[in-house]
Amino acid sequence: MTESGNDLNGTRGITEAGGGVGTLTRDDFASDQEVRWCPGCGDYAILAAIQGVMPDLGIPPEKTVFVSGIGCSSRFPYYMNTYGVHGIHGRAPAIATGIASARPDLTVWVVTGDGDGLSIGGNHLIHALRRNVNLKILLFNNQIYGLTKGQYSPTSEEGKVTKSTPFGSVDHPFNPISLALGAEASFVARTLDVDRKHLTSVVRRAAAHRGSSFIEIYQNCNIFNDGAFIALTGKEGRSTNRIYLEHGKPIRFGPDASKGVRITPDGRAEIVAVGEAGDANLLVHDEHRDDPSLAFALSRLADGPTGPTPLGIFRAVDRPAYGDGMEHQLRSAADQQGPGDLSRLLNSGDVWTVN
């Protein structure tokens, strides 16, 4: 513990991570608070998956911060035995940016909803992605406002009948993956509440990414929007509609992997029968492509999760993280100018003396 001086790293009062990271268990990450979502809510599965994967990440609870806004999903931090801030509606990325850029030694997670993150909080989200702040952003997309009891959200399909749109909504939804890619996101993925294995693997990759990781998680709200993802979770859809993206592999899906994706000569991604197209003409997925155009084209395969829909990591490229750039400037300023000397600063400029 460094108790003296004004420490550039902001680590005053912080001990190094106690030993035993390797011995962490799921219980170390579960708080004692009663979980209060509706029975059957998809949030439970996500919570279980996250609590399950945390011990594997090698980061102790005290170095982990969960930040959220307001919404059902935003209750998440209360259930994690880490540091946490339950913020205000839409502002989680801003609060988290404050934490992450002040303290590059922490791992900061953001939990947000489709309303919290894409409606009121859209600006903070796209700016966090653009800056590549070192945040792991989990967007629980249930295509509805849960907490306020069922209004449509910016991801609800056109024509959606809700409390606030009794005649059906007249606005076109965002595709969160496209939006994130348009906002320069360096890590963009999509997964599903009920697919724990996939969710866990994507989260693990996100945690390892330095910079902003954006994960859209399709989450069922069984009270106000039940079955929104039935095309991916229902018995049949499960095998026909999930297009798992895997780096370096041709994109194939469906029963017997009989379908695939290829790029048309004019730049669109399209679904084809593997037999017709020929295996060799299928698109080989490349997460690491610097140009996000391919990832973008894949994001347009599905306008909404009602048919074949890509899941997995659309993009994962390296770009300097915001906090690291800031840190670098602090260090090099101190190197070049010497550490700050208050007396010298106050006495700088044109000074004169009166005796």
Next chain:
Amino acid sequence: MTESGNDLNGTRGITEAGGGVGTLTRDDFASDQEVRWCPGCGDYAILAAIQGVMPDLGIPPEKTVFVSGIGCSSRFPYYMNTYGVHGIHGRAPAIATGIASARPDLTVWVVTGDGDGLSIGGNHLIHALRRNVNLKILLFNNQIYGLTKGQYSPTSEEGKVTKSTPFGSVDHPFNPISLALGAEASFVARTLDVDRKHLTSVVRRAAAHRGSSFIEIYQNCNIFNDGAFIALTGKEGRSTNRIYLEHGKPIRFGPDASKGVRITPDGRAEIVAVGEAGDANLLVHDEHRDDPSLAFALSRLADGPTGPTPLGIFRAVDRPAYGDGMEHQLRSAADQQGPGDLSRLLNSGDVWTVN
């Protein structure tokens, strides 16, 4: 003039456009206010071009509204002899959405800057685009905060040294075209302050588009960011770096149109020498493609305007405009339920009588 009743179209007190639209001149659109930008500012050229094109659009001044936020560019409405609102920083798209959805009979323009529209106002912008509100949005991108005297903006290049970033900025900029496409924009274009002919033609197209038209206009701030677009406006760059997109034509540019753009089999847009690639392999531009992936790929040809950069209309597709959808609901509700009867409404539900 309809003076009675509560008119669904909100046109109470509004006369029909007076005759003589055809006889409008540029003077009809110029206000008597002194123009107060710095001498040499790119804003002058844009103002001249807009005032010049307005009479051709067939919409009289009283049916035209200019809405802006705060910034040098946002002074624009004062110079137009139309209705106008100089709003608050970043909120022009919201104010304009109020006007356009209340009054589908008006043509509503938004003038905003890279700070106003993409920093503080980013959320309203992307939501207006997603909803496809009937707005003509002109984003004056000078890659700097002009009015507050020179801080970096969300379009400033990485490492930019400004008053607020004396050691260089550490954040990655937005590509406004990519962002707009990621936000589902139906009409997306880019043009240049000094290219009056091109600017005028793009503006004319934007005006004719029903829904949101988004135009990024590269604008030189000769005081705080002089020469930001020199690669496109300088003697040499002018011919080598402007890639004009024309619908239905193969994309060629440069001296003797010796360069072109093609789509790689893995979905990227790339610049090639026409000779090597062969004319037939060049990409034929298609504004109307429903899938925005091609437009997106083209937007990635240039990360910033420092080399060959596409100008023109990236995307122009039809999608119902927000206000029209709303209008439709009002009409069909009135048709189905009859026009509102206040007494009936108040007396609806479980009523009982006390004598």
Next chain:
Amino acid sequence: MSTQIAPPEGTDRKELDRVVIRFAGDSGDGMQLTGDRFTSVSAVFGNDLATMPDYPAEIRAPAGTLAGVSAFQIHFADFDILTPGDQPSVLVAMNPAALKANLKDLIPGGLLIVNTDAFDNNNLEKVGYTENPLTDGSLAGFQVYEIPMTTMTVESVKDTGVNKKEAERSKNMFALGVISWMYSRPLEPTIAWLEKKFAKKPHLAQANVAALKAGHAFGETAELSAFEIKPATLAPGTYRRITGNQALAYGLIAASVQSKLPLFLASYPITPASDILHELSRHKNFGVRTVQAEDEIAAAGMMVGAAFAGHLAITTTSGPGLDLKSESIGLAVSLELPMVIVDVQRGGPSTGLPTKTEQSDLLHAMYGRHGEAPLPIVAAYSPTSCFWAGIEACRIALKYMTPVILLTDGYLANSAEPWRVPSVDKLPDISIPFASQPNAGEDFWPYLRDETTLARPWAIPGTPGLEHRVGGLEKADGTGNISYDPDNHHLMTQLRAAKIKAIEEEVEPLEFDADEDAKVIILGWGGTYGAIGAAVRRLRNRGKPIARAHLKHLNPFPKNTGDVLRRFDKVVIPEINTGQLSRLIRAEFLIDTIGINKVRALPFRAGDLEQELLKIMES
């Protein structure tokens, strides 16, 4: 008070003047619906009544937990009543959680009706009962009816073909049947209602009706206490029940009709204001445009735009949203355009207690903008008064070309009262003309003011020749051109203030109602109206002289406010905040005030107020 307690036994119907019943159960038990049906029947029967729902906090907690308890309270009487009642005299508890959460409120000796089937070990444990309260003697102070409601319900519906879950779900109708028998409510309206509701699922209708009847029959058979509450003598007219949020939505539609302006609402959902948006979005045939904006800032911006475009522009929100709208409201003050911002106050600060009520946004409404940006403030005082408040806020906005803040609160928003439906032709005409021609020679000056109201003209896009630009920069009075002139700024600052102050000329004077010899006046505002009224009634019943007044306009105050208050030795201001109106009264009139301030995010209880007032009167 004694009339409230049920007599120990007897099948003769004993007459009561009033009863407060609270239905409490799990979120899934249908308590809101049960309460609602009981209310509806009581209203049509002719009692005066007031109700208050108490939803669980935000999300549905797992069944059987304390967090999941949902309750509905109804106060009904044979005279005009003012509040939903301080404490229930009858508590229906469908499970241990409901009992635990609500028992502390039941009056001593009150009647407690429990569903014994739900008191199994599992449910008891969930809420931390180590002993079963039904058997450990802890309920000795109450009169307890133990009824195995689930079992009896299941039994009663067995011929209707519903499955087990559906059968159990009908137990709320069983409970309603029991209570209906006890308080002599007819079953027919509810049967009709059920048949309509489940028209497409007749087996469910059948089951619910069977359960209802079974409950009623049980009451009779078991000879439960039975009471009668006569109809109240209400003013003649057509009545309906209405909540504050609904009344406000209707008030806004009425304002639209009476101003001949199309209504435009831009809003972002937030508890407890969302229902106004929901209600208004249903009335498109009135030309009502509703936009669910991306956030509150956008909603406020859209409101400003719609006002510029000539619509009757509204936004609705609650505390956190009001914060976000501050900057746009300041712009609206500078633009001098008419619009109404509705703030349904809830428990604060920050996210606070979102489903609860409070009066803590008054000073924020008054001062929550940078610079000098005054605006009028109107406050509703009862659920039904929200109708009036909606019209009044619009009227002021239009006449004075100004944004107006209308304050209601979570209690008013969700509570229901019988409402004597006003006659539409008695509603005021609040229309104002748009500017249609130049007003300064050939020119149009957007800031040339009306001499009396100081309002500027409203020229809307589409009007040829009146093209003009408005903005948030300071502008020259008259021409409206940007002006940095210091003296003009001083003038404009004064004009903006004078315009709002001038409204006092036509605000109805503060009414007060004083006993002879009253030395103390109670001054209230907003949703405490009913509780204060009930407390005053009690004091008067005790022979304590007292005066009261209730402010409906918070800015400007009625002109006679200072004079009224100065007549009394003590001015007592009860508020569900730490003294916000007090601060305004003190600053404005230099009159000392005594606050009664309970910030429990709940309405005042008339009894508590009575006690506090007694203390003050006697000190």
Next chain:
Amino acid sequence: MSTQIAPPEGTDRKELDRVVIRFAGDSGDGMQLTGDRFTSVSAVFGNDLATMPDYPAEIRAPAGTLAGVSAFQIHFADFDILTPGDQPSVLVAMNPAALKANLKDLIPGGLLIVNTDAFDNNNLEKVGYTENPLTDGSLAGFQVYEIPMTTMTVESVKDTGVNKKEAERSKNMFALGVISWMYSRPLEPTIAWLEKKFAKKPHLAQANVAALKAGHAFGETAELSAFEIKPATLAPGTYRRITGNQALAYGLIAASVQSKLPLFLASYPITPASDILHELSRHKNFGVRTVQAEDEIAAAGMMVGAAFAGHLAITTTSGPGLDLKSESIGLAVSLELPMVIVDVQRGGPSTGLPTKTEQSDLLHAMYGRHGEAPLPIVAAYSPTSCFWAGIEACRIALKYMTPVILLTDGYLANSAEPWRVPSVDKLPDISIPFASQPNAGEDFWPYLRDETTLARPWAIPGTPGLEHRVGGLEKADGTGNISYDPDNHHLMTQLRAAKIKAIEEEVEPLEFDADEDAKVIILGWGGTYGAIGAAVRRLRNRGKPIARAHLKHLNPFPKNTGDVLRRFDKVVIPEINTGQLSRLIRAEFLIDTIGINKVRALPFRAGDLEQELLKIMES
């Protein structure tokens, strides 16, 4: 006053005690630089001084227009002065626009120095002069020096190899030379400065030096009036000039050093606050992190995050930005984390007069959040006091675990004064310990309060065993768990208020300075300190007994405030708003106040204040 007017003629240096000079010209004429150089030389020479720049409104208007006029005023004297001066006694006007915009401020009989070369028809027309004021007799009331500055400058630099534009641009140095001769300022420091500035362009250095010398020589040759202003007797020490914004930036860095916490600033540019961001972003070697956020809401959110993370977290803004931060500040109140929000007040409402000053955000700072969300408010009162205010605001924030609002204004922000540089080892230690271990048995309770300060512990991420969650929902005192309990909410509301109120115990008592027999006290706050002081001095010089006090803490007030004010018959409160402090004083102490309220978005003039005060004292 007579000493301010220059004598008609004579080469003997006449001694003056003080002079107010205003340099005015086109934006492109370099007036800010001229003023700045003159100030620097005067400071080093030993005069006391105060300066005020007056930038054109926001954007650079075309050359020669009224909108493009830029001015710089300096007041320097042989005694301690308090303001940049009400009205200049000397006006340097480089073109007709500058003359037109500034002449009304020049004192009668004042000295007017004009650059005749710029008075051509074109320039005269641009600003609407139909006659040339130099020849139409309209300047008869002033002493006019007509100097063809451009011609003489061009002549003087002809051997330096600069082009015509560069030559003409040097005319500001010519003007500086003239004034330097008249007020006996040495040229050497400016020559050295020019040589350094243009080190890479020696021909420009040469030209500017030549112009400077030529102006000086001209003054001597033409036998312009010549004056002497002796050094002031200032307290011994090292001095430098500093603006309010810079002093505040230094104060925040000092607070960081003295609290041993890294400084974190998240801000969004806005006039007149941006320079604090600019200054702080230069000091990365102090570990200062600065983030230019996407907007003010984000800036406030980042501040909250950094505070949670254990940094000394700050955000800076002006009125419109404060509106936007309301909701986040409310969250900060609920989280009870230390941070400072700086509001540099400007002319409002809305966009208002962005480059001007005002005191109109006080009530907004006090009440501009929904719910009951009290926080401390500190106000700087002079440019140099911003240093103190920065430290004091941080000290309170850290000690009481609370957000603090620090108010300054556009005048303080941009004005410069000599500053006696404080000795670093005299600065207070404001560090507080982070929580490092459980405080409730095995557990850590984030809301277990310190008994005296009521502050909660600050446990920051990285500390094992103290993991906890905070949020904006109401929480149980102690454990910090979400709580919907009504009584807990009442308690927490009271605790949050009591914590802020408790600060009064250690706020230094309100000092007041009263003449014997003074019946009137003038109470001020913020940037009016100097003007009030100067007015009081004038009244005292007239033999009028008076008292004054200046509030530096606006919430809570110093404990003795009511007692102090009650000693006097009249309490006069001058404010650049419509009476915001007045309203607070009246509400808090029920003391009648008399406001002097000029909302001209300019600092008060001491002379005007003197007159207003006289009127009040004599009424």
